[in-house]
Amino acid sequence: MTTAPALDAPALLEMSDIDKSFPGVRALRQVGLQIRSGEVLALLGENGAGKTTLIKVLGGAYRPDAGTIRIDGRSVVITRPTDAQRAGVAIIYQEFNLVPHLSARENIFLGREDTRGGFVRRRDEHRRVRDLFARIGVAIDPETPCAHLTVAQQQVVEIAKALAADARIIVMDEPSAALTIQEVERLFEIIGDLKRQGMGVIYISHRLEEVFRVADRVMVMRDGSHVATRPVGELTRQDMIEMMVGRKIENEFPKQRAELGAERLRVQGLNRGDRVRDVSFSVRSGEVVALTGLVGAGRTETARLIFGADRMESGTVTLDGRRLRLRSPRDAMASGIGLLTEDRRNQGLVLAHSARENFGLPNLGGLSALGFVRGRRERDAFAGFIRSLKIKIPHQDELAGNLSGGNQQKVVLAKWLQQDCKVIIFDEPTRGIDVGAKYEIYLLMNDLAAAGKAILMISSELPEVLGMSDRILVMHDGRITGEITDPAGATQEQILELAMG
Amino acid sequence: MPLPIANARPVIRRFLADYGMVLILVLLAAYYSWATWKEQYPGGAEAAAQVSEAVGDELGPGTRVLVVAQEGARAREFADIAAAALRDRGMNVVGVVLGDPHVLRTELERRAASPDKPAAVVATREAAEWRLMHVLPERFPSLANVRVFSPRSYPWPDFLKRSNLLAIADRIVVIAVIAIGMTMVIITGGIDLSVGSLIALSAVVSTLLVREFAGAKDATAFGMVVCCLAAVLGCGLMGAFSGVMVTAFSIPPFIGTLAMMLIASGLAFILAGGQSIYQVPASIDWLGRGTSLGGIPNTVTLMAVLYAGAHVLMTRTVLGRYIYAVGGNVEAARLSGVPVRRVILFVYAVCGLLAGVGGVVQASQLQSGAPTYGLMYELYVIAAVVVGGTSLAGGQGRILGTLIGAFIIAVIQNGMNLTGVESYTQKVVLGAVILGAVLLDMLKKRRST
Numbered sequence: 001m002t003t004a005p006a007l008d009a010p011a012l013l014e015m016s017d018i019d020k021s022f023p024g025v026r027a028l029r030q031v032g033l034q035i036r037s038g039e040v041l042a043l044l045g046e047n048g049a050g051k052t053t054l055i056k057v058l059g060g061a062y063r064p065d066a067g068t069i070r071i072d073g074r075s076v077v078i079t080r081p082t083d084a085q086r087a088g089v090a091i092i093y094q095e096f097n098l099v100p101h102l103s104a105r106e107n108i109f110l111g112r113e114d115t116r117g118g119f120v121r122r123r124d125e126h127r128r129v130r131d132l133f134a135r136i137g138v139a140i141d142p143e144t145p146c147a148h149l150t151v152a153q154q155q156v157v158e159i160a161k162a163l164a165a166d167a168r169i170i171v172m173d174e175p176s177a178a179l180t181i182q183e184v185e186r187l188f189e190i191i192g193d194l195k196r197q198g199m200g201v202i203y204i205s206h207r208l209e210e211v212f213r214v215a216d217r218v219m220v221m222r223d224g225s226h227v228a229t230r231p232v233g234e235l236t237r238q239d240m241i242e243m244m245v246g247r248k249i250e251n252e253f254p255k256q257r258a259e260l261g262a263e264r265l266r267v268q269g270l271n272r273g274d275r276v277r278d279v280s281f282s283v284r285s286g287e288v289v290a291l292t293g294l295v296g297a298g299r300t301e302t303a304r305l306i307f308g309a310d311r312m313e314s315g316t317v318t319l320d321g322r323r324l325r326l327r328s329p330r331d332a333m334a335s336g337i338g339l340l341t342e343d344r345r346n347q348g349l350v351l352a353h354s355a356r357e358n359f360g361l362p363n364l365g366g367l368s369a370l371g372f373v374r375g376r377r378e379r380d381a382f383a384g385f386i387r388s389l390k391i392k393i394p395h396q397d398e399l400a401g402n403l404s405g406g407n408q409q410k411v412v413l414a415k416w417l418q419q420d421c422k423v424i425i426f427d428e429p430t431r432g433i434d435v436g437a438k439y440e441i442y443l444l445m446n447d448l449a450a451a452g453k454a455i456l457m458i459s460s461e462l463p464e465v466l467g468m469s470d471r472i473l474v475m476h477d478g479r480i481t482g483e484i485t486d487p488a489g490a491t492q493e494q495i496l497e498l499a500m501g
Numbered sequence: 502m503p504l505p506i507a508n509a510r511p512v513i514r515r516f517l518a519d520y521g522m523v524l525i526l527v528l529l530a531a532y533y534s535w536a537t538w539k540e541q542y543p544g545g546a547e548a549a550a551q552v553s554e555a556v557g558d559e560l561g562p563g564t565r566v567l568v569v570a571q572e573g574a575r576a577r578e579f580a581d582i583a584a585a586a587l588r589d590r591g592m593n594v595v596g597v598v599l600g601d602p603h604v605l606r607t608e609l610e611r612r613a614a615s616p617d618k619p620a621a622v623v624a625t626r627e628a629a630e631w632r633l634m635h636v637l638p639e640r641f642p643s644l645a646n647v648r649v650f651s652p653r654s655y656p657w658p659d660f661l662k663r664s665n666l667l668a669i670a671d672r673i674v675v676i677a678v679i680a681i682g683m684t685m686v687i688i689t690g691g692i693d694l695s696v697g698s699l700i701a702l703s704a705v706v707s708t709l710l711v712r713e714f715a716g717a718k719d720a721t722a723f724g725m726v727v728c729c730l731a732a733v734l735g736c737g738l739m740g741a742f743s744g745v746m747v748t749a750f751s752i753p754p755f756i757g758t759l760a761m762m763l764i765a766s767g768l769a770f771i772l773a774g775g776q777s778i779y780q781v782p783a784s785i786d787w788l789g790r791g792t793s794l795g796g797i798p799n800t801v802t803l804m805a806v807l808y809a810g811a812h813v814l815m816t817r818t819v820l821g822r823y824i825y826a827v828g829g830n831v832e833a834a835r836l837s838g839v840p841v842r843r844v845i846l847f848v849y850a851v852c853g854l855l856a857g858v859g860g861v862v863q864a865s866q867l868q869s870g871a872p873t874y875g876l877m878y879e880l881y882v883i884a885a886v887v888v889g890g891t892s893l894a895g896g897q898g899r900i901l902g903t904l905i906g907a908f909i910i911a912v913i914q915n916g917m918n919l920t921g922v923e924s925y926t927q928k929v930v931l932g933a934v935i936l937g938a939v940l941l942d943m944l945k946k947r948r949s950t
Contacts, residue, residue: 036626333838350829364819
């Protein structure tokens with residue numbers, strides 16, 4: 001018996017000629033996907049390329065207009081999520097489907113409880129979950145409520161849930177987005193185990209360096225079509241980006257150094273709980289300072305203190321030599337500080353309201369007279385940003401929630417550009433955004449720096465941190481643990497070392 | 502180049518999404534018009550106007566006319582107005598007969614012999630039916646050429662009679678006015694259960710103040726206005742207090758206003774000593790029953806003004822935007838510099854103020870104040886808001902939608918009264934309507950995503 005799957009054996013999963021249209025949009029055209037047993041396939045593409053639609057067809061959330069799905073060479077019809085489950089497909093979405101108050105065990109068996117005479121056989125379930133966790137190689141008490149687990153642990157619970165349902169094809173949608181660097185390493189080990197057990201894993205991520213680490217083959221989609229599927233060894237980072245955007249990219253990080261001016265923002269001795277401890281730094285006019293570190297190091301918390309979103313226990317914030325009294329974001333905005341939050345959907349936008357209203361929200365002071373909104377002025381101002389930021393939007397009244405991640409981020413940007421802030425804090429400005437939009441945001445940061453703004457960029461993407469900043473601050477456990485004044489000569493390892501404390 | 506039509510479609514869809522309930526209101530009105538369609542027999546002033554016009558069209562000025570009506574206030578009103586209208590048209594009204602056929606016979610016997618015998622008789626519908634009227638030529642040969650005029654009947658639905666439409670407006674005014682404030686509160690993602698009790702408190706406080714400080718039955722109009730304003734302001738403060746509980750102490754609105762509902766109701770009972778307060782001038786009914794501007798009820802004017810103001814506030818002003826934003830995503834609103842606490846405080850204060858206005862209207866309509874007013878009104882108010890398409894999740898809803906919601910509820914109630922549906926069944930139907938409205942809303946949302 002040979003362990004390697006024979007090349008002529010039927011693929012574990014074969015989707016062919018999948019078509020799917022929504023009113024006004026052809027989301028998928030003739031897309032095919034193949035995955036063999038024991039293989040990791042990375043699915044790449046910009047937002048709106050059709051990755052999510054394809055996955056939702058596989059998971060039974062959408063019904064394709066045409067096309068076939070075969071598992072082990074046998075044709076299957078998937079019209080509902082339960083069909084997918086029965087066919088051995090499990091999808092782990094970015095937002096986990098876990099009930100926070102139920103324990104890991106209860107979540108894993110939710111809907112498929114092991115019962116006898118109507119009673120749950122807790123002890124059996126408990127044993128099976130322990131075995132599953134052992135198989136994955138993690139130590140989690142099956143009885144812990146999911147709300148008490150870390151994001152990484154919750155992800156493991158999702159994976160265990162898939163295994164408990166005898167899934168053989170596991171789809172992971174941006175699994176690393178909310179994980180720390182060590183947790184991502186652990187995830188890769190788990191994926192390696194799954195491969196050895198003969199599973200097929202479809203891995204969706206915007207982080208190309210992860211693709212090189214984990215994938216066997218890479219499939220690229222663009223505009224609802226299949227572009228290419230190649231073994232990962234045949235491709236460079238540059239190749240992947242160019243296939244995704246469909247054109248040559250000269251330089252992924254178009255950093256231009258602006259002339260540095262006087263000190264604009266000075267933060268001195270900031271404290272709040274154990275997340276922000278004695279943080280001090282300054283940003284000069286025209287300077288882009290990157291603030292990086294592991295998830296949970298206190299970067300976002302620091303930004304929220306500077307923006308007045310949370311109360312500081314002690315410390316001072318000085319802008320252009322004037323000490324600020326920050327009791328609310330309103331105060332910070334009045335002083336000329338803007339914050340683009342990391343969580344656009346929950347903190348940056350009112351999704352159920354129009355893009356124009358979202359744009360207007362922080363700017364109504366200047367777009368109104370005697371308390372009345374000056375509709376035409378608001379429209380004209382927003383129309384200007386739609387043009388200059390190349391926001392793809394059918395009309396100004398389109399709901400913010402219907403826009404793609406990149407366009408949502410541009411609407412948030414427009415909000416703050418209209419404010420004409422002196423200091424702009426970008427918290428993970430390119431998270432979940434496709435390559436094209438990323439590039440445009442980088443160019444915009446150059447422009448802002450050239451215009452003399454002070455920019456604080458919080459980011460976990462080390463290539464971005466190295467590529468786009470003038471200076472790097474690294475945080476660990478609430479403190480600033482290091483500073484790199486020459487990003488061009490620095491390495492990711494150097495940052496990681498500082499980030500680990 | 503995008504075609505203009507491409508932009509027009511979402512506009513239409515949005516209008517239907519926001520105001521689709523208009524269609525339901527129109528359908529309801531059409532249904533009840535059809536169901537209550539019947540022959541209308543005008544009486545009183547309406548009949549007098551109609552018949553005197555008919556006489557004026559057919560007979561020249563100077564014609565001698567006798568007005569005949571049976572006993573009764575309405576018949577007398579007819580006779581007086583008809584006589585006056587005929588004189589205005591240059592007719593010579595030779596006499597007015599009020600009474601039964603015997604009185605008429607005596608009068609006719611006297612006139613048949615005299616020179617000022619009438620050339621025409623104008624009679625109420627009932628009097629024209631008297632046997633005597635049909636046999637005039639036989640009984641009085643000299644009156645053979647006398648023509649008898651009486652009001653004609655015409656088909657028209659009971660539902661659409663002016664008096665009925667005014668009754669609907671009258672019934673709904675308190676709920677509709679408070680529903681403005683409730684819409685704002687619900688749009689911010691809150692709820693205010695205290696409005697029913699605030700109606701009672703406002704009615705009690707306003708009448709109590711009139712009784713104690715403004716001279717009871719002899720109170721002047723100015724005194725009454727001051728007392729009512731004080732009551733309204735008091736309710737506004739109670740609302741603001743709820744707002745403080747919700748913002749400063751993060752008490753869930755449901756609980757905070759539930760407590761306020763009990764407090765306000767208890768206060769109303771304490772202040773009124775558990776009794777009705779009726780020692781107020783009869784003229785206090787100017788707001789609730791009076792009319793101005795050519796017969797438009799003051800309640801309708803009040804409602805129109807408040808709705809127009811609230812609509813402008815919610816659609817055109819910065820504050821309106823802030824209210825929607827707070828309900829749509831409170832964190833995003835705060836991080837966009839919206840003064841979230843002040844906005845929430847404002848909507849609860851407005852809701853309290855308008856509940857106070859509702860209480861004053863109620864007191865005015867009933868010419869008294871009692872702690873039992875407004876019982877369960879909070880539920881009707883919330884129902885009007887929900888039927889009007891405002892989402893309880895916050896962030897979405899329209900003020901005019903609420904007005905339509907209030908009218909849908911009033912029309913259904915009124916229509917069921919007209920068609921003789923008993924009150925227990927009415928409750929069941931109303932409950933079903935609320936469920937239907939919410940389901941419709943959910944279906945609409947599901948289709949749009």
